[in-house]
Amino acid sequence: MSIGALSTPYQAEFDANSQEFSLAGVIRPRTVDEIAASVTALRHAVEGARGVLYINVKRLAQMNNTAFHAFARVVLDACRARSDLRFVVVTSSVVGWTERMFRHLGKIEPQISVEVYDSKFYPGQDFVEDTSFIPILRTQTKMTWRHERTILPRHGMRAGIAMADICCGIGDFAALVRKEFRPARIVALDHSRASLAYARNVAAEFGITDIEYTYGDASEMLLESDQFDLVTCRHSLQIFNQPDVLLKELFRICKPGGRVYITNEKNSHCLGEPRSQSIQWTYEEVAKLFSHFEMDVELGPKSRRYLADAGFEDIRVESFMVSNLDGDPQDFADIIAAWENVYAGEMAVKRGDSPEFIRRFRQGFQDHIFAALHPKGYAGWPIWAASGRKPL
Amino acid sequence: MSAARAKANFEPLIELEMEMGTFLSDWDHCDHLSSFMARMISHNRTDPVRHSNFFSSALNELLEVTFRGGLPEGRIGCTVYRQGPKERVKLTFPCPPSQRQFYREAVSKTREQDAYDRYLDAISNDLAPSREVILLDLAINFEAEISLEEKTSPSITLVVDLPLEGIIS
Ligand SMILES: C[S@@+](CC[C@H](N)C(=O)[O-])C[C@H]1O[C@@H](n2cnc3c(N)ncnc32)[C@H](O)[C@@H]1O
Numbered sequence: 001m002s003i004g005a006l007s008t009p010y011q012a013e014f015d016a017n018s019q020e021f022s023l024a025g026v027i028r029p030r031t032v033d034e035i036a037a038s039v040t041a042l043r044h045a046v047e048g049a050r051g052v053l054y055i056n057v058k059r060l061a062q063m064n065n066t067a068f069h070a071f072a073r074v075v076l077d078a079c080r081a082r083s084d085l086r087f088v089v090v091t092s093s094v095v096g097w098t099e100r101m102f103r104h105l106g107k108i109e110p111q112i113s114v115e116v117y118d119s120k121f122y123p124g125q126d127f128v129e130d131t132s133f134i135p136i137l138r139t140q141t142k143m144t145w146r147h148e149r150t151i152l153p154r155h156g157m158r159a160g161i162a163m164a165d166i167c168c169g170i171g172d173f174a175a176l177v178r179k180e181f182r183p184a185r186i187v188a189l190d191h192s193r194a195s196l197a198y199a200r201n202v203a204a205e206f207g208i209t210d211i212e213y214t215y216g217d218a219s220e221m222l223l224e225s226d227q228f229d230l231v232t233c234r235h236s237l238q239i240f241n242q243p244d245v246l247l248k249e250l251f252r253i254c255k256p257g258g259r260v261y262i263t264n265e266k267n268s269h270c271l272g273e274p275r276s277q278s279i280q281w282t283y284e285e286v287a288k289l290f291s292h293f294e295m296d297v298e299l300g301p302k303s304r305r306y307l308a309d310a311g312f313e314d315i316r317v318e319s320f321m322v323s324n325l326d327g328d329p330q331d332f333a334d335i336i337a338a339w340e341n342v343y344a345g346e347m348a349v350k351r352g353d354s355p356e357f358i359r360r361f362r363q364g365f366q367d368h369i370f371a372a373l374h375p376k377g378y379a380g381w382p383i384w385a386a387s388g389r390k391p392l
Numbered sequence: 393m394s395a396a397r398a399k400a401n402f403e404p405l406i407e408l409e410m411e412m413g414t415f416l417s418d419w420d421h422c423d424h425l426s427s428f429m430a431r432m433i434s435h436n437r438t439d440p441v442r443h444s445n446f447f448s449s450a451l452n453e454l455l456e457v458t459f460r461g462g463l464p465e466g467r468i469g470c471t472v473y474r475q476g477p478k479e480r481v482k483l484t485f486p487c488p489p490s491q492r493q494f495y496r497e498a499v500s501k502t503r504e505q506d507a508y509d510r511y512l513d514a515i516s517n518d519l520a521p522s523r524e525v526i527l528l529d530l531a532i533n534f535e536a537e538i539s540l541e542e543k544t545s546p547s548i549t550l551v552v553d554l555p556l557e558g559i560i561s
């Protein structure tokens with residue numbers, strides 16, 4: 001029987017450069033014969049390997065005991081034949097059972113160890129999963145929602161759909177969407193346990209039981225393919241060092257004919273009057289600061305290209321300006337104050353910036369706040385909302 | 393809490409029954425049924441996606457055990473119950489007298505002191521997992537408590553309690 005006989009295709013690949021053998025998908029064969037080609041591939045990989053061979057099971061959603069025994073057999077035999085070789089099994093903190101199962105191998109042969117691949121997906125991870133982001137996210141969503149509630153229907157939002165909000169943060173967007181648009185199903189995924197705990201608490205307080213909050217890695221999701229009419233991902237492509245990888249996953253879980261909706265900023269275009277120059281200088285520096293940590297907060301206008309390159313069609317792009325005139329100017333000022341705390345107070349410090357730089361950097365945020373609260377002032381934060389349809 | 397009361401607290405969530413012959417006609421039934429039932433029962437767990445993934449793993453192994461030893465007569469029934477953070481799977485399937493003793497022993501071995509050593513030994517030496525090792529896998533990796541009911545002759549019922557909600561969060 002061939003691999004194709006299995007209900008869901010799985011992937012087994014060897015990358016000789018990194019000496020990494022990866023297994024992904026669902027592997028539930030009836031007999032070892034069905035996966036013989038992959039088992040042989042692992043055996044060949046072992047034969048050619050020097051030093052450490054990595055076995056990557058981060059994206060292995062399911063594997064039955066038959067497959068586990070077959071692959072384990074190869075690795076255990078190799079340990080006995082090759083005392084020079086070590087094995088590192090790389091599991092994900094998201095898939096609970098893989099770490100449990102593979103850990104036993106190290107008990108049998110000490111040459112085998114298990115590493116849980118977790119928080120270090122990309123350089124800026126620590127900042128964005130930090131709980132100090134929670135108050136920012138909350139006020140931000142409150143401000144952007146005023147615009148997005150009218151924008152979303154143009155991008156596929158409607159009652160009765162199945163939707164997923166990926167990188168959902170503290171989940172307030174999901175809760176607002178649920179109330180306003182009544183989708184039939186909402187899955188909300190994030191990789192910050194703190195934000196998810198917050199989201200679940202808020203949901204419980206409001207008696208919301210039908211949002212499925214889930215812990216996951218947006219670039220390697222457990223969610224099945226072709227499931228959602230609308231996949232939203234807000235302010236998050238811009239914080240990944242490889243936005244295209246994330247977009248590929250959003251594409252995958254979207255139904256053919258469904259849409260993926262993304263919002264992103266172009267931070268250097270934040271503006272204000274009076275004191276426009278100081279404000280502009282600081283936000284240009286914000287963009288540079290993020291790029292130092294391999295995040296592109298200038299991504300907004302590039303959305304069209306990213307969506308096109310990912311294979312979407314019927315791409316729609318629009319922009320809106322969150323401003324101090326949207327509601328209470330103090331809300332706008334609060335967002336800026338929170339940015340100042342994280343960007344100047346944490347990220348610039350981490351980059352090793354001088355006190356003089358940080359002082360000037362902070363000044364621009366304070367001037368933006370000044371503009372926001374000034375009786376004749378104007379302060380703005382531009383955002384690009386874009387979506388594309390997955391071809392049928 | 394008395395045993396009787398604990399039992400009464402298990403609420404049925406989903407029940408499925410089919411002809412053994414139909415079940416055995418396609419290996420993929422194990423995968424499909426476990427994925428489907430896992431999704432159905434997990435939607436109101438704290439983390440539905442991960443709960444479903446974990447539960448599907450365990451249920452699939454049980455269905456595969458039944459499939460491998462199965463005879464195309466009678467019916468297979470699978471009911472999932474819930475009590476707090478625990479799910480109970482009751483899998484009922486026809487079992488010839490000659491196999492009963494095997495199940496009795498396999499189940500009782502999951503509770504013995506040397507369960508873990510046996511499990512490691514099997515991974516270490518066996519070419520393919522036996523049904524007994526699969527029950528050990530459930531007990532060890534899924535913290536399952538497994539027992540056997542023999543009230544429904546000629547069928548037997550595997551009763552498997554899975555505390556997955558607690559393991560996941
Ligand atoms: C800038 S926030 C945006 C949150 C939310 N969409 C909003 O607009 O308020 C980025 C979010 O991405 C999450 N995140 C970062 N890396 C992730 C990953 N690999 N998988 C899933 N979520 C991730 C962070 O925890 C954070 O909540």
